[in-house]
Amino acid sequence: EIVLTQSPGTLSLSPGERATLSCRASQSVSSNYLVWYQQKPGQAPRLLIYGASTRATGIPDRFSGSESGTDFTLTISRLEPEDFAVYYCQRYGSSRHTFGQGTKLEIK
Amino acid sequence: QVQLQESGPGLVKPSETLTLTCTVSGGSVSSYYWSWIRQPPGKGLEWIGHIYYTGSTNYNPSLKSRVTISLDTSKNQFSLKLSSVTAADTAVYYCARRNYDPFYFDYWGQGTLVTVSS
Numbered sequence: 001e002i003v004l005t006q007s008p009g010t011l012s013l014s015p016g017e018r019a020t021l022s023c024r025a026s027q028s029v030s031s032n033y034l035v036w037y038q039q040k041p042g043q044a045p046r047l048l049i050y051g052a053s054t055r056a057t058g059i060p061d062r063f064s065g066s067e068s069g070t071d072f073t074l075t076i077s078r079l080e081p082e083d084f085a086v087y088y089c090q091r092y093g094s095s096r097h098t099f100g101q102g103t104k105l106e107i108k
Numbered sequence: 109q110v111q112l113q114e115s116g117p118g119l120v121k122p123s124e125t126l127t128l129t130c131t132v133s134g135g136s137v138s139s140y141y142w143s144w145i146r147q148p149p150g151k152g153l154e155w156i157g158h159i160y161y162t163g164s165t166n167y168n169p170s171l172k173s174r175v176t177i178s179l180d181t182s183k184n185q186f187s188l189k190l191s192s193v194t195a196a197d198t199a200v201y202y203c204a205r206r207n208y209d210p211f212y213f214d215y216w217g218q219g220t221l222v223t224v225s226s
Contacts, residue, residue, distance in 0.1 A: 035212045037153075044202055044216035045153065051210045088153055092211040095166045097143075097155035 002027045004089050004100035012108040019076040021103045023089030031067045033092040036074045040085045110135040112203050112217035120224050126190040130203030141206035142186045146199040193224045
């Protein structure tokens with residue numbers, strides 16, 4: 001079973017700063033199947049990035065995704081107040097979906 | 109615009125069966141994959157399983173023995189049954205649409221909290 005480990009658990013930054021969130025897979029993962037979601041309190045997750053680096057419809061270009069081997073990164077270039085939320089990575093493999101444990105992005 | 113809405117009891121007794129329904133509007137369940145995902149209070153997301161419009165299913169191995177997902181195309185709905193529930197099954201339950209390929213969940217219901225308690 002492939003495990004996704006997200007780091008850090010909590011990231012404290014100020015608006016305007018750059019955020020870098022990590023998702024590490026325990027084994028090789030096809031980038032086609034790596035997805036990022038944003039979740040705000042009391043809301044369902046929102047699709048941000050799929051295929052490791054493709055922004056979903058309507059997602060601002062300050063959000064970007066990249067990969068390096070088994071390491072996947074979500075970068076928010078300049079944080080806006082509405083970006084403070086919890087972010088999850090997710091992958092599909094062996095007929096099942098697995099989520100990382102999440103990174104909470106909080107205002108410093 | 110596709111919309112999903114979960115419905116069902118908010119309170120279930122231990123050892124009983126949790127049953128939820130997801131009603132889809134703005135699209136048809138006769139295409140795509142339809143999933144259930146849950147989130148215990150203050151915790152992360154767990155995929156429960158999905159059903160394809162043909163009726164084929166896949167379940168999370170950790171829940172497989174207790175889960176049944178079914179589809180009702182005449183009502184444009186799909187349902188979740190989780191048997192022998194315990195307090196550990198207390199969670200917000202989401203229904204979601206999964207894209208064909210690449211695989212992602214693009215439309216979600218608002219979620220419904222189900223508490224397991226006597």
